[in-house]
Amino acid sequence: MSWFIRKEKGINTPTEMKREAPDGLWYQCPNCKKITATREHKLNAYTCPHCNYHEKVGSDVYFELLFDENKYTELDADLTSGDPLHFVDTKAYPDRIKATQLKTGLKDAVRTGHGKMNDVKVVIACMDFNFIGGSMGSVVGEKIARAINYSIKHKQPFLMISKSGGARMMEAGFSLMQMAKTSARLALLSEAKIPYISLLTDPTTGGVTASYAMLGDFNISEPEALIGFAGPRVIRETIGKDLPKGFQSAEFVLEHGFLDFIVDRKDLKDKLSSLLTMLK
Ligand SMILES: [Zn+2]
Numbered sequence: 001m002s003w004f005i006r007k008e009k010g011i012n013t014p015t016e017m018k019r020e021a022p023d024g025l026w027y028q029c030p031n032c033k034k035i036t037a038t039r040e041h042k043l044n045a046y047t048c049p050h051c052n053y054h055e056k057v058g059s060d061v062y063f064e065l066l067f068d069e070n071k072y073t074e075l076d077a078d079l080t081s082g083d084p085l086h087f088v089d090t091k092a093y094p095d096r097i098k099a100t101q102l103k104t105g106l107k108d109a110v111r112t113g114h115g116k117m118n119d120v121k122v123v124i125a126c127m128d129f130n131f132i133g134g135s136m137g138s139v140v141g142e143k144i145a146r147a148i149n150y151s152i153k154h155k156q157p158f159l160m161i162s163k164s165g166g167a168r169m170m171e172a173g174f175s176l177m178q179m180a181k182t183s184a185r186l187a188l189l190s191e192a193k194i195p196y197i198s199l200l201t202d203p204t205t206g207g208v209t210a211s212y213a214m215l216g217d218f219n220i221s222e223p224e225a226l227i228g229f230a231g232p233r234v235i236r237e238t239i240g241k242d243l244p245k246g247f248q249s250a251e252f253v254l255e256h257g258f259l260d261f262i263v264d265r266k267d268l269k270d271k272l273s274s275l276l277t278m279l280k
Contacts (some may be wrong), residue, residue: 029053045265050095054222054265056202059111059126062161066124066269072115073122076146080107080140087170096132096170108139109164112147114156118273123151126161127208136208137168144212146222148185155278157195162213166206179211186215195279197272200227200250200259218260218275221250227258 009242027041027165028034031053041048045065064070066113080097087093101107109131114123125147127134144160151158189196198216200209202225209229213219219229227250236243246252253259 021216027055045268047265051123052223052264054202054224056129056163058128058130058151059106059161062126063111063113063124065265066117066122066159066272067113067115068117068119072113072124074111074113074151075150076112076143078107079139079143081137081171082136083170084174085170085172088163089170093170094232099195100131103260104128106131108143109134109136109168110140110143112143112150114147114150114154117269117276120273120276121154122159122276123154123156124159125148126162127163128164129165130204132168132170132206133165134163135165136178136206137171138174138178140168141175144178144182145185148182149191151194152189152192155192155194155198155280158189159197159199160212160216161199161201162204163201163207164204164208164213166208176207179207183215186212190217195276199208199268199276201225203227205229205231206229214258219258219261221253221262222265223250223262225250227253
């Protein structure tokens with residue numbers, strides 16, 4: 001049966017002859033593995049129509065989703081990081097920053113802006129996980145602090161969208177100081193009686209959870225987001241016990257009283273704007 005035997009050797013198809021679907025037409029859900037057209041996935045706010053898995057998205061998507069007609073004024077768009085510690089790991093820190101800026105088109109791991117959300121004026125700060133794991137360095141802290149200042153000055157509610165691996169190792173102590181700085185600024189926001197909503201998305205961990213992400217008048221989350229301080233392995237080894245099922249999921253954290261509610265990304269804009277209208 002020579003049908004099933006390749007008689008001629010060295011049959012190679014050049015790449016340009018291969019007829020494959022162009023990239024970006026389909027999205028495969030990493031959770032349920034089902035396929036969705038990219039367009040439909042986008043219309044669905046980047047959530048899976050089969051299992052509701054919330055794909056990790058960046059500040060550009062959240063801004064488009066939340067600001068009316070994607071119109072907003074970005075604050076401190078050009079703030080970039082220094083290298084206070086002359087930190088070198090596999091790369092020098094300034095080289096890592098430059099490479100990441102080129103790769104992502106972002107200046108650092110947070111973008112801040114103000115605009116309208118269903119006609120409600122709002123200031124939004126949104127983290128980008130693509131930028132060195134959404135790590136919080138001095139630029140992240142400073143931009144958030146300045147966005148809070150803007151909120152106070154213009155009496156507009158503040159929405160923080162967190163997505164972070166924690167403090168930025170390459171700025172060590174300077175990163176940790178951002179926890180105090182942002183928390184102090186949020187205290188001023190609270191004194192001015194301006195609402196602060198903190199949305200935790202997958203993942204929100206480390207120093208971000210331990211500071212501004214958990215200080216909202218409302219702490220809310222997307223479904224099944226990982227929320228924690230230290231990773232589960234470290235905790236397991238420290239307490240010497242197995243961890244309960246679903247530990248550090250948004251649902252678990254909600255059940256234990258650390259969150260006010262979980263919101264589907266498709267309902268995010270309407271829920272947030274009606275919440276802010278109620279608080280007026
Ligand atoms: Zn799915």
